[in-house]
Amino acid sequence: MNDEIQPFRIEIPQADIDDLHARLDRVRWPAQLAGTGSERGVPLDRMKELVGHWRSGFDWRGWEARLNRLPQFVTGIDGQRIHFLHVRSERPDATPLLLLHGYPSSIVEFVELIEPLVAPSEGPAFHVVAPSLPGFGFSNPLGGSGWSMGRTGRALAELMRRLGYERYGVHGGDIGAGVAGMVAGVDGERVVGVHVVTDPLTAAATATFIPGMADRLDADDPVDKLILERMTAFRTEGSGxxxxxxxxxxxxxxxxxDSPVLQLAWIAEKFAEWTDRPIDRDVLVATVSIYWFTGSGAGAAHVLYEQAHSSDWGAPAAVPHGFAVFGADATVRTLVPAPPGAHWTEFEHGQHFPAMEAPDDLVADLRTFFGPLRRASSAAPS
Incomplete structure (x- = not known):
C-alpha cells in the first residue's frame, strides 16, 4: 500500500458468499450434554438458530449496500492497509471525531451513531472518522508483526494528519479505549480530548492483568470484595x-x-455474556460476516497476542478525559485511573458494546463531553 487515500467499496465476491452457504449447509454439530447450558459455551439450540438465520434469513448484500452508503477509504500507513469510514458533516463548526471499535467488533458498531453525530437537529456536530483497526475487518491482513496499541495509535494519528485535521477528539472502547489513549499520547497538541467507555465486567477483567491489583484490594470492603469476585470469575470462567x-x-x-460456525460462536458468546440489552440479531451476524469474509478472526487474534507481549504503552496523555460507564456500579471508580477533573457519566444499562446497546446515551455523552472542547478544524477531503 502507498500513502495515497483511495476510495473503497465493500464488494464481497458471490463465490465467497456461495462458499459460506455451502459450509453452513454441512455443519457437523457437537452434542449438547444433558443438564448443561451456557456455562459451557453457546447452547446448541442457540447456535442452530443463528446458523439457520445466517444461511437463509440474513441479507448480506443489503448490509453491504448499507455500509457502502457511508464514504469509505483505504490508505497505507507503516506498511499496513488502513480502512476507514469518513463521513463529513455539513456544519462548518463540526468537530473531527475518531471513533475506535473494540473486540470482538467492527465498524458495524458505529452505524447507528453516525447520522446523529454528523447531522444533529441541535447541539454539537462531528466529522466522523471510524477506522477498522489493523488486523480487523477491511484492515486485514496484517502487514507484519508488532501491531501493538502503541503502533496502532501512531498510525491513526498519522491518518488524522493526512486527512488535514488540526484538532480532533478521540473515542474508544475496549482495545479502542487503549488505542485512543495512545493517539492522545503521541498527538496531544492536536487531540482536544479523549472519551472512553467501560463497564464493570471489562474493568474487572482488565484489573486481572495489573500486577499486584488483588493485593491492593481489601476483601472486607464490600466494593473491593465484589471486584475480587469478578476478577476470580474472569480468570477461572471467562478468560479462555x-x-x-x-x-x-x-x-x-x-x-x-476455516469454520464459519466457530467464528460465529466465538463472537456470539461474547455478545451474549457482555451485554445486558439485546443486540439485534442482524447486527451480530453482520459483524460476524465481516470477520468471516475478511479472515480477520485470525488477524484479531494476532493483535491480541501483540498487545499481551508488548511494552509499548506510550506516554500519558495530558488532555481532557471523559469516561462513560455502562451498567455502572461502585466498582468502576475504584478500578479506572481517571485523572483529576475528568468528565464522568454513569449509565444504568448497557455494558461492553454501548454503541450497539445504548446508542442514544452514548451520543448524548459524546456531545456533552466534546461540546465545550470544540475547535475549528481545517478542511479535509470529502
Missing part, C-alpha cells in the same frame, strides 16, 4: 478465549479462518 489468543493465535486462527 483470551488465553489462547494471547498465546497461540496461529493455532486458533486455523479454526476461525
Amino acid at each position: 478465549y483470551l488465553a489462547i489468543q494471547n498465546s497461540r493465535p496461529q493455532t486458533i486462527g486455523y479454526g476461525l479462518a
Whole structure:
C-alpha cells in the first residue's frame, strides 16, 4: 500500500458468499450434554438458530449496500492497509471525531451513531472518522508483526494528519479505549480530548492483568470484595478465549479462518455474556460476516497476542478525559485511573458494546463531553 487515500467499496465476491452457504449447509454439530447450558459455551439450540438465520434469513448484500452508503477509504500507513469510514458533516463548526471499535467488533458498531453525530437537529456536530483497526475487518491482513496499541495509535494519528485535521477528539472502547489513549499520547497538541467507555465486567477483567491489583484490594470492603469476585470469575470462567489468543493465535486462527460456525460462536458468546440489552440479531451476524469474509478472526487474534507481549504503552496523555460507564456500579471508580477533573457519566444499562446497546446515551455523552472542547478544524477531503 502507498500513502495515497483511495476510495473503497465493500464488494464481497458471490463465490465467497456461495462458499459460506455451502459450509453452513454441512455443519457437523457437537452434542449438547444433558443438564448443561451456557456455562459451557453457546447452547446448541442457540447456535442452530443463528446458523439457520445466517444461511437463509440474513441479507448480506443489503448490509453491504448499507455500509457502502457511508464514504469509505483505504490508505497505507507503516506498511499496513488502513480502512476507514469518513463521513463529513455539513456544519462548518463540526468537530473531527475518531471513533475506535473494540473486540470482538467492527465498524458495524458505529452505524447507528453516525447520522446523529454528523447531522444533529441541535447541539454539537462531528466529522466522523471510524477506522477498522489493523488486523480487523477491511484492515486485514496484517502487514507484519508488532501491531501493538502503541503502533496502532501512531498510525491513526498519522491518518488524522493526512486527512488535514488540526484538532480532533478521540473515542474508544475496549482495545479502542487503549488505542485512543495512545493517539492522545503521541498527538496531544492536536487531540482536544479523549472519551472512553467501560463497564464493570471489562474493568474487572482488565484489573486481572495489573500486577499486584488483588493485593491492593481489601476483601472486607464490600466494593473491593465484589471486584475480587469478578476478577476470580474472569480468570477461572471467562478468560479462555483470551488465553489462547494471547498465546497461540496461529493455532486458533486455523479454526476461525476455516469454520464459519466457530467464528460465529466465538463472537456470539461474547455478545451474549457482555451485554445486558439485546443486540439485534442482524447486527451480530453482520459483524460476524465481516470477520468471516475478511479472515480477520485470525488477524484479531494476532493483535491480541501483540498487545499481551508488548511494552509499548506510550506516554500519558495530558488532555481532557471523559469516561462513560455502562451498567455502572461502585466498582468502576475504584478500578479506572481517571485523572483529576475528568468528565464522568454513569449509565444504568448497557455494558461492553454501548454503541450497539445504548446508542442514544452514548451520543448524548459524546456531545456533552466534546461540546465545550470544540475547535475549528481545517478542511479535509470529502
